[in-house]
Amino acid sequence: MATDRPERKISVESGDGFWRGQFLAMASPCEVLCETDAAEEARRLTELAAAEAWRIEDKFSRYQQGNIVDRINEAAGAAVEVDTETSQLIDFSVTLYELSAGRFDITSGVLRRAWRFDGSGNFPSAALIEKVMRDVGWDQVTWEAPVLQMRPGMQIDFGGIGKEYAVDRAAMLVRQASRASCLLNFGGDLVAIRPPRNQETWKVGVETVDASSSNAEKLLNLAVGALATSGDARRYLVNNGIRYSHILDPKTGWPVSDAPRSITVAADTCTQAGMLSTLAMLEGARAEAFLDAQQVRYWCNRGVTGPAAEAAKIA
């Protein structure tokens, strides 16, 4: 992605009563649906959203050299002083680390060295996982804002939060810049800024995780607020016929078992929705119980079977 970054351009086309601005950011197709009479305004708002998405991608992508994440990861044990925005993202991640008792951990990205979720049967050895796990654990990091210091070999990665943060940030800018009703969709992470004028809600399809099917399984009505989805439609590993989700438990270094195929959560902001769907995934079989306790609206897709789906059936 760093080597052949897609060209940064936006396109705006006319839809059925709205404008659709499109661009690519963070390896995802992004769109801005804008209910406005003026094409110019739609273009201006799309540019605004795209600029923010690209700014965040440049600043926090682990694939780009020279940014703050790269400097931290290449510090080889040296202390690195970070700017205010990075400091806020780290503080947020620390809060999530604590709320999840260590299951949300921005140092867990190095597990990628062991696990490759490409639908193949390549399975790492326990010894390799154990070796990589030595470099995982926020408790090994010294963080006294704004200074961060890690052992050589450790890395941080904002991949678990970046897209949700970007769409929330972009939505804030668009909301301030215009009175138009807009829906921002960054690769499935959505924020509805205002309800559409001509109908009560935005209609959002929650994709099935069956990668062979493009059918939208459920249609959701979103008036305002955010939706985020965690799932493994395309990212998984099959070994001895068992499908492992791409959700790795930083506590063990192994994929979470019995996780739903996908979870979509509705919340006031995409950051909240994304964190809840990620933490629910990490709960595996108890994902639904966890989400029930959070009192949020959610949609779990367990494919063929699952305890909660069955619980509903026999109750």
Place this chain on the structure above:
Amino acid sequence: MKMSERRSITGALAAATCTLLGTSSPEPVQAQEEPGWDFNTALLYYGEDNDRVQDLSLNVLARRTFTDDRFLTLGLTFDTLTGATPNGALPQSVPQTFTQPSGRRTYTTAPGDFPIDDTFRDSRVALTAAWQQPLGRLSTINLGLSASGEFDYTHLGLNAKISRDFNNRNTTLSAGLAFAMDDLDPVGGTPIGLTPMRNADNDDDDDEGGNRGPTESKDILDFVFGVTQVISRNLLMQVNYSYSDSSGYLSDPYKILSAVDAVTGDVVPITQMPGIDGPSHLNYYELRPDSRRKHSLYTQAKYYMDGKVLDASYRYMTDDWEIDSHTLELRFRWPLSDSRYLEPHLRFYTQSAAEFYRPSLIDGDPLPEYASADYRLGDFDAITAGMKYGWKTGGGNDVSVRLELYKQSGNVSSSQLIGNQLNRDSYPDLNAIIFQFAYRFGM
């Protein structure tokens, strides 16, 4: 330490997000599912061997989702039954002639065969409607109506169930109540119990004289109390107690008992007057008590392991007719891929006989208070073994096919058998095949 689902992190997460984004969200989220219909359809064939009952049944269940977790479910079932069913009389070494339930004709059974009434033919239409909605945050209420009609039987039922989640939704308690009013209008009128089978009158008018009574009815009241508990990540358990009280006409108007000689055990022959068409042997219409109280305890466990599901259940039922039954059922859901699964199914059933069950009445003895030779009230064991195969279509719809074999074999206590009966079959064993095709789709 395991992250506990008992703790809500919503507040802490909202505060952290507000700090990160430098502002709180201007408006709370408003997201709901688009209302839609979900259809479950099934075509089921049930066929008993030896030309006994064949049932073809079409089932459509349509569920409409409304906003705020409210659901309307409508069901339609259409059944056609044909074939024959044992009438309760014993096989003999000579042909036996019986009057049809209509009272217009007779039918004759070959020596050695279980007498079966092959005039059995019916269609049934059943409708159900149910409404489900939340009551507050943790409770759900279900209200339902059911009605069915067939040639000689109508049913009208009402039901209500309330359930409430506790313990962070790891525990669900439910209580339900159902009431049904059923009316019977048997072909040829309702026979009066423990009177001899009438002669055929050979005319087509509907006079119901002699030992035929009027239309009958029964009422059924059911209560159920249940607990569903998530035991662990992998284990879900359910326990239900149910009580059922039936009152009214509970006999089967088409079932009879043979009256036999106290020494030989042979059915007592009747010499018919010339020109009279009627039974060749002495038979009595059955009579059951006019009330029945059942208690049953049901327990189910579902165990999940890497996508596979083992579902085991056991039911104990006891009633004041002295029938005790035990049902053990096992299902194993075995995913073959992301979209296909196999599900083997085994069911074992055993029941003791009703206290008034008897293979025959003894000619000359005083008539008992109640008597039935209906094989369904006897002491029998049954086993069902089957396999279901299910898959998801490219369009995301669910399809399944199911094939099951059913085998029922009864035991009549030798103390209830007399003379020649000991050398003949006294219980009509049953083998059946079940095939189902099911298709589920949304709109």
